[in-house]
Amino acid sequence: SDVRLWGARFADGPAEALAKLSASVHFDWRLAPYDIAGSRAHARVLNKAGLLTEDELSRMIAGLDQLEADVADGSFTGTIADEDVHTALERGLLERLGPDLGGKLRAGRSRNDQIATLFRMYLRDHARIIGGLIAELQGALVGLAEAHPDVAMPGRTHLQHAQPVLFAHHVLAHAQSLSRDAERLRQWDERTAVSPYGSGALAGSSLGLDPEAVAADLGFERGSVGNSIDGTASRDFVAEFAFITAMIGVNLSRIAEEVIIWNTKEFSFVTLHDAFSTGSSIMPQKKNPDIAELARGKSGRLIGNLTGLMATLKALPLAYNRDLQEDKEPVFDSCDQLEVLLPAFTGMMATLTVNRERMEELAPAGFSLATDIAEWLVKQGVPFRVAHEVAGACVKECEQHGIELDELTDEQFAKISEHLTPEVRTVLDVAGALASRSGRGGTAPSAVAVQLAEVKTDLATQ
Ligand code: ARG
Secondary structure, eight states: OOOOSSOTTOSSOOOHHHHHHHOOHHHHGGGHHHHHHHHHHHHHHHHHTTSSOHHHHHHHHHHHHHHHHHHHTTSSOOOGGGOSHHHHHHHHHHHHHHHHHHTTTTTTOOHHHHHHHHHHHHHHHHHHHHHHHHHHHHHHHHHHHHHOTTOEEEEEETTEEEEEEEHHHHHHHHHHHHHHHHHHHHHHHHHHOOBOTTOTTTTOOSSOOOHHHHHHHTTOTTOBOSOHHHHHHOOHHHHHHHHHHHHHHHHHHHHHHHHHHHTSTTTOOEEOOGGGOBOOSSOTTOOBOHHHHHHHHHHHHHHHHHHHHHHHHTTOOSSOOGGGGGGHHHHHHHHHHHHHHHHHHHHHHHHOEEOHHHHHHHTTTTTTTHHHHHHHHHHTTOOHHHHHHHHHHHHHHHHHHTOOGGGOOHHHHHHHOTTOOGGGGGGSSHHHHHHHOOSTTOSSHHHHHHHHHHHHHHHHHO
8 A cells, every 4th residue: 555645636646756855764764763752642532532443542552562562672673665754654553553543643644744843853862972971081080181181381472481380280171162062062951842733734723632741741842833834834943953963073083183193203292092093004104093083083074064054044934845855964963973972982081091291290380370470470560561571582582592581691691681580480381380379260289179179070960
């Protein structure tokens, strides 16, 4: 028999080429458990509306339970001939219950409100999964910060030595951006907790169904949509999800790029664990940061998923258009990519070794304490404009003689400025420079300890 849900007014079945183009079952099959949950909820409101007897309802639920079990163990699957997951599952139900009962479930719903609902349910589950994986990565970063509370490193701007910072301070900066990503996911979830079920094709249902009951049944905390046209046609929840996952990718790529640089021979700031790095098929000595590189690469893919989706949505008239079938693969892919990437990335971060000596050796290099000279002068009452020039003259003197700031003699200091008494040496040491930046958010060990505690509290309350 014809599996299509719309055959009656057509003299001919679909052309092979159309069937191939139209099919989505190969990618929307992952929504099957959600479709069945939706069907159960729908059967209950049909019953409440007097359109299914108690007996029919219980046989319907039993049929759906059976179908669910058969989907779970793989004994029932959709085929290309089914077109999409909804059609396939209707076929499965008809096969189990016969046409008289099985044919009653479709009343008052459309694939348009079904897909809009199931897609939300799927993404909400995956927002939680991805949120959990991000928390694990934050845990690894917290672990790194905790294990190295007092390691100094060169802080950089423009990738040039800027000022010394604590390694823990730097690592926790990445944890902060991930905290915002996790928060974005939670806020998105709250906005998305609204069910389009009951919107029908676009106009709502004439059958006296209760969309609020379906929403409650399916775990949509904020009830059903206020407008059935919006419910079936809007996909900003998908675009926003794609943005958040792209942003996560971009944030990971920034950590990744640093790991790649830190892991070079020239930097030698970190060593990656063997289990989280790869070798070369020709160069026996190679140990490559492939996880970080894949993170960097996949971030491009995640951005592509977002931009592709935005392009699909642009100028699309209301209400449902088949273009919207193109909304699923990009974000399914974004979920899949992050769900394989994040555990590997977390493993890499949790197991890397920090080369403390190397970082601390370079922390004061490149005249990174010049700002400390200027700020010390300010504390002696020198205007900052003058102080900046005096410190700059110190750097110039050092460059001429190929030395670092702390190697300037008392005479050289005095020659540059009368304000540069030998006491200036107290700030020409990394520990002193770090400790002096003790205000909120700063790089002093005491300030970084506060940041660590805040990230840990944030993690514990997520
Ligand atoms: N497979 C479709 C999608 O993913 C489901 C809705 C189809 N509706 C329709 N009228 N053809 O968007």
